[in-house]
Amino acid sequence: MNQSQGFFKDIQISCLVVGWLLSNTASIILSFRVWGGQSMTDSAPSWFFYSAEMIHSLFLINHLGDIFLEKHWKSVISRSVCDYFFEAREKAVDPENVPPVLQTPHHYLISIYRGKLFFLSVIQTEVPPLFVIEFLHRVADTFQDYFGECSESVITDNLVIVYELLEEMLDNGFPLATESNVLKEMIRPPNILRSVVNTLTGGSNVGETLPQGQLSNIPWRRAGVKYANNEAYFDVTEEIDAIVDKSGTTVSAEIQGVIEACVKLSGMPDLTMSFMNPRLLDDVSFHPCVRFRRWESERVLSFIPPDGNFTLMTYHISSQNLVAIPVYVKQSINFFEAGSCGRLDITIGPKQTMGKTVEDLKVTIHMPKAVLNANLTATQGNYTYDCTTKMLVWDIGKLNPQKLPNLRGSLSMQTGVPNPEENPSLNIDLKIQQLAISGLKVSRLDMYGEKYKPFKGVKYVTKAGKFQVRT
C-alpha cells in the first residue's frame, strides 16, 4: 500500500484526462484510487461442477505418501488402489513428473499436485481428463479460498468443513453448489470470531438460510449484497515468459496477463471496462460473467461482477508480437578441469523498463551436482547457496541503473568428478510496479444499474514469469 501511494497522483490525473477525452459517452469517472492492497491471486474463486459420475473417489495424499483424507461419492473404493499411484510416484523421482493419468486394472487415476499435496481421483469410465484435472484444481482453489492456504494441516484442522464442501461440490459425481458465492451461503468459511462464538453457543458453520443463488441465472453473484464502502479494484498483472540465449538474443518471449478483481459493490452493479488499446488482446479468456458478444463487437468488458475476489480475464500475447524485455544479463560461468573450481560472473542491467524501476530482482540458478560450494561477492543484495538442492539464489532487490549489480566469485567443485559440460540456466524474477509491459491500459470503468459512486482503482504490475537466460 505504502509503496504505491507515490503513484497516486499520476494515475488520478491520467484517468481524468482519459475521462475528458472520451466524455461523449457518459460514464462515471471518479478519482481512481491506486490500489495497493494485497495481491488477490491467492484466493481465487472456487468453482463447482457438474459431472456424471466423473469422479468416483478422492484421496488426498501428503508428500510422505500418507492418505489423510478420503471421500467417496459412490460406493467405497479401497485405498489400496493408491498403491499404483505410489509406484508411479516412486518412479518419477520428482513429484512434478508423476503422470497425471494412470491406468490400473480396474480404475483410472487422475491426480494433480498442488501445495505439496496430491489430489488423487479415481475414475471408472471414460471422461475427458481435463475435466477432472480442472475439477481437482477448483477443489484446491476452494480450499485456498476458504482457509487461506491449501495444506495438509489446514485441511485436517477443518476436516468437517472440507467434507461438507466436498459433499456439496459433487453429489455422487454430481454437483449441487456451483459457485463460491453460493457455497459460502451454505457453508460459511471459518474465521476466528465465529469459531469462538460457535464453541460458546454450539453454533454451526452451516448457513441457516437456503441458498437462493444457485437458482438465479447469474449464479456467480449473491443477491442482496450491501457494503458501506463500495469499491472495485482491478489488478492488471503481466508476466513475461522469455527465453534469452547466451548471446542475449531473445529466443522466445510471451506475455501472460491476468486481470484480478476485488469488487465490493452493493446491489447489482453492471460494470463496463474499456481499454485504451484493446487490439492488443487477441487471445483472451473470460470469467463466465463477461458478455462475450459485447467483447466481440465493441471490445469492452461488460459484466455483472461476482461479489469479492475473482479473475476477470486472462490474456496471452504471443511470441509473434514484440515483447519488451526489461533487463539484460551479462554472465559467464566457467568450470575448470584444473583445480576443480569454477568462476561465475553475473551482471544485470536495465533494458526496456519504460522508465520504471525494476524491483524484487532475483536470480536463481540450479547448479550442476558437482558444485559443492560457492564463494561469491555481490555488489548488491545477498546470495545463498543450498548445497543439498544445489540452488544458488541471488536476491538483488531494486535495480539501480547507475550502479549495476554484479555477482562474481569462484565455485568449488567436487574433485575427481568430470566437469559438467553444460552451464546451468538463470531464472530471473523481477517486478515492475505501475507498468503493464504490453502497454495495456484500462481507459475507463463505468458502472450502471446502481446509483452510488464507487471507489475504483486499477493497479498494474509486471513480473517475470518463466524468464530464463541460457548460458
Add this chain to the structure above:
Amino acid sequence: MSASSAFNDEKGGSSSVGEPEYGHDPASGGIFSSDYKRHDDLKEMLDSNKDSLKLEAMKRIVAMIARGKNASDLFPAVVKNVACKNIEVKKLVYVYLVRYAEEQQDLALLSISTFQRGLKDPNQLIRASALRVLSSIRVTIIVPIMMLAIKEAASDMSPYVRKTAAHAIPKLYSLDPEQKDQLIEVIEKLLADKTTLVAGSVVMAFEEVCPERIDLIHKNYRKLCNLLIDVEEWGQVVIINMLTRYARTQFLNPNINESLLEEGGSGDKTFYGSDEDEDEDEEEKEKKAEVAAMAKRKPYVMDPDHRLLLRNTKPLLQSRNAAVVMAVAQLYFHLAPKAEVGVIAKALVRLLRSHSEVQYVVLQNVATMSIKRRGMFEPYLKSFYIRSTDPTQIKVLKLEVLTNLANETNISTILREFQTYIKSMDKDFVAATIQAIGRCATNISEVRDTCLNGLVQLLSNRDELVVAESVVVIKKLLQMQPEKHSDIIKHMAKLTDNIQVPMARASILWLIGEYCEHVPKIAPDVLRKMAKSFTNEEDIVKLQIINLAAKLYLTNSKQTKLLTQYVLNLAKYDQNYDIRDRARFIRQLIVPTEKSGALSKYAKKLFLALKPAPVLESPFKDRDHFQLGSLSHLLNAKAGGYQELPDWPEAAPDPSVRNVEVPEWTKCSSREKRKEKKVEKPFYTDSEGESGPTESADSESDSATGSESSSGSEESGSGSESEESKEASESEEEEEEEEEEEKKKKKKDLKKPVQESESEQSSEEEERKHQRKSKPRKSESESESDEDEESESESSQSESEDSESEAEVKKKKKLAESKPPPKPVKKESKKEKKEMSLLDLDDFEPAPSPQVTPVNTFLSNSLVTDLEGLSLSDSVLSPATIAPSSTLKSYELLHRITGEGLSVEYCFSRQPFSPDANMVAVQMQFTNNASSDTKNLHIEDVKLQSGMRVKEFPEIELLPAGETATAVMGIDFCDSTQAANFQLCTHTRKFFVSIQPPVGELMRPVFLTENEFKKEQGQLMGMNEITEKLTLDVKCRNEHTIVQRVTTAANLSRVPCGSDKECSPPLPPPDHPVHRFAGRTVTSGSLVLVTVATKEEGAAQLTVNCEKMVIGTMLVKDILQALTQ
C-alpha cells in the same frame, strides 16, 4: 483425534470388516479399546437432547469417515437424528447416511420417509435436496420409490428440481439397469426442457444411460446449440462432446472436397522409399481421386445446423475452463472444414500456461493434432520451446510437438533449439532430444547429413547415455543409406572399446554385422574382441555377437570360422536359454553338416536380406481415431464407457428430423419461444450484436436495448426475453403461470393451426406474436395503436386546464394517426372472440369501450406551457411550441392470459405524485376480463434495488367482471432504470410483475429561460456532456415533430427560444433552429438539459447535459431513437 496413530493403512480399505472386531477384542491394544469406548460416548452424545452435543458427535464421526475409519457400528444411533431440526446436524447425518446406507440397508429404510416428506415440501430447495439424498442411498429396495420421485421431479415447476431429477437418473441407472426404458422416457422429457440449468445435467444423464439413442437429440439439437453459451461450464463440456458425436452421424464431411490437399503425412512418406509404402501411397491417391470425383459430382454444401454448431461453440474457446476449451478444440478438429480448424490453435497454446497437469493433457492432444494439421501450430512454434524448469514429461511432449512441426523451412531453428537441449542436465530429456533429432533427419532429407554429423559428434560425449542414445539413432539413420557412411560405421566400431551401455553396444554390433561388406577389415576384429568379452556381456549384446558371428561366417568364413565356432560354443553353455537356443539354431543353419536340411542353402538370404529401414514414427500417429480430449486418446487405449467417434456418413441423413414443427413453437411457454426466436436469428443476420445470448444475465444494458427496441419487434423481443427468463428462473410461481399459459396456448393452437403457420410471413402476425410474448414492453406499433385509443378517450376527458387549442392540435394529430393499420386486425379478432373468449388475438383488440380511461391529464406539461405562455411574447407562442404530450405510451404489466382474465396496463402519467414528490407516478389500469369478480387487488412483496421505494395504490376491493378500474402508485426509482418487482395479488392469485421505467420517465420538466439554460449548460460540460450527430428523418424536420418526439421520449419541457433579450449570440437563422429542453431527475433533482440543433439537409446535433452520466447516455440513445425512426 489421535487417529493418525490409531489408523491402520491396511485395514482402512476393508474397514467394514475390520473395525467392529475392535469392540469384541479388548485385548487388541489400548488405542483400539479407547476407540471402542469413544464410540460409546459418541452414542451417548447422539442420544442426548442437546443439538450442540449431537453436532460435536457428528463432527467427530464425519472426521472418522474422512480419515477412512469405520463408523458403521454407529448407524442406528446416527440414523435416528435424520429428522433433527439443526441444519448442520442434518447435513452431517446425510453425509453419514449416504456413506453407510449400502451396508445397513434395513436400518437405512427408516430414514426414507423423511425424504419422501421432503419431496413434497413447498420449497424447491428442500425438494431438490431430498431427492438428492434419496437417490444417493444405494439401497435396491427403494428403486421404485426413487423412480417415482424422479418422474415427479422431472415435471416439477422448478427448473432446479428438474435439474436434480436429471442428476438422479444415472444414480438410479447404476443401481438398477433394469429401469433403463423408464429412465429414457424421463430423459426424453427433460431433453425437451428449455432452461440452461437443466440442459447440461440431462445431457450428462443421456450420455450415461442411453448414449446410443441419438434420435432423442434431433428435436433438441438446435436448442442445445443455442443454449450452449449460457450453460454452466461443466455442462458445456458434456454437451459439446455429445454434439460432436451427433454431428458425425448427421452431417457430411466438410473436407470431402479438400481431401486432395492432404497436409502433413504425405510429405513424410516419400522418404521411406520402400515399395510397399509407395503402393500404399498410390492406393491412397486413387482413393482420394475417387472421393474427389464423387465430390465433384455432388458439390458440398454445409448443413446450416452443422454451421450453427460450429458458430455457437466458437466463443467458448474463450472460456477460462481448460476442459471447455479442449472440448471445443476437439469439436473443431473433428467437425470443421480444414480452413477453419486453425482458430483453435491459439486457444490451445494459451492453455499451455496453465497447471502442469493441464499442459500435459493439452500437449498430448496438440501432438496428435500437429501430425494431421501441422500448419495450424506452426506460427506458435516458439511457444513449444522448452525451459529447463519444465517437468520432464512436459519437456518430452513439447519435443514431440516440435518434431511434428519441423519442416524444411523451420528445421534450422528447431535444430538450434535441440542443440541447447542436448546440453541439459536432465538425461532422459537429452535422450528424447536425440530421438527427436533422428526423427527430423528421417523426415527431412535436406538435414539428414547435418543431423548425422551432429549425432556422430555426440558419440564423443562424456555422458554414456547420450552416446548410447546417439548410437541407437544413428543406427536407424544409417540403415537408410549405409553405403555412404562406412566411415561412420568404422568410427562406431571403435566405440565398442569404451561404450558400456548394452543397447548401444548391441546396436553397433548389429550395424557392423549388417554392413560388414562396407567394413571388411574391421568387422572380424570387432568379433575377435567381442568373443573375448563374450561371457561378461549383457544378454542383448550376446545375441548380437552371435548374429555378427553368423553374418561374418557367411560373408567371410575364411577369417572368422574359428571365431564363430568359439562364440557358438560359449553360447551353448550360456545361462540364458534364449542364447543357448539361438546358438543352436544358428549353428544348424550356417555350418553345413550332413544333417542340415534344405534351409542352410538359404542361410545367406535369410541373414543378409535387405532390411527395410525403420520408420521413425511419432507415437501420436493415428491416435486421432480416438476422440481428442478423451481419456482413451490420452491412454491410447479404449477406456470403459468410451463412445466411438463415428465415421462421417456417405450421404447425409434427412436434416428435417431436426426441424421443430410450427405448433411446437407456440406450444412452448413464452420464454422458451423467445429462446427459439433468438435461435433463428443468427440465420438471418450475422451482426447479431448485443442481443445475443450472453445478454441474458444482463439487466442494465438490457433496458437500454429495450428502450431502443421500437425499431424492430424482434429486437425488443429478445431484449425483454432475457429479463424475463431471469424472473422466471427465480420464481416458481411464475413458472406455474407459464405452464398454464402454455396449456391454453396449446388449445388455441389446435384450433387455429393454419393461422399460426401463416403468421411466419405476415408482419402483422409477427407483431402479434411478439406482443403475446413481451410482458412488460410492447412493440412500438402496438403502443401506437394504444395511443390512439388513449388520445381519443383522453381528449374527451381532458381536464379544463388544457387549453382549447391544445386539444384541437391533439385531435388533428389523432385523426392523422388513427387511420392506418390496426383496423383489419381488430375485425379479425372480433370474429375470433365470438368463438373463444381466451383467444390470444384478443390482445390486440382495444379494451372494451365502456372502460374507464386513464386520467391522462398532463398537468405538469400544461402547467409548463402555461408558464411558458407567461414568459413568452405572443408572437413566439405558436401552437407547435406547446409540448404535444398526447402520446403517452402504455405498457402491459399483466397479460390477460397470464393474469387469468385480469389484465393490467400501466403508463407513466407524468403528473407529480402528490404523496411524495420524489416518486414517479405510475398509473395502472386494471381490466377484469374474466367471468367472475376479482377482489382485493393489492400489492405485496415488493422487491427493490437498494434505495428504491414504492408507494402502493390503495387496495381495490372489488373489480366486477368486465369492469375496469384505475389506480395510481408511486415509485421512487432512484434515478435508475432498474425494474421494481412486486407481486400483484388478488383474493385468489399472486402474479409476479415488474415495472421498468424508460429513462425519459425518470425526470420531470422544469422551466428555464434560454439564458439560464445556457448558464447551466456551461456548468455541465466535459464528462457530463454527450453529443451525438444524427440525420433527422424526412418526416421529422419541422419544429413541431422534433419537439413532439423529444417530449414523448422524455418528460422534459421546452425552453422557449429567442425570448431572452440578454441572449448574447445572434439567433440562429430561422431555418436552422435550436431546440432546448430541460428537466430534473425525479429523485435527486439533477438537471437534464437537451439541445437539438438542426442544420442543413436534416443533419442535426443532439446534446445532452446531465450530471448523471448514465441517465445522460441512455437518454441520448432514446432521443436519438425517437428522432431518427
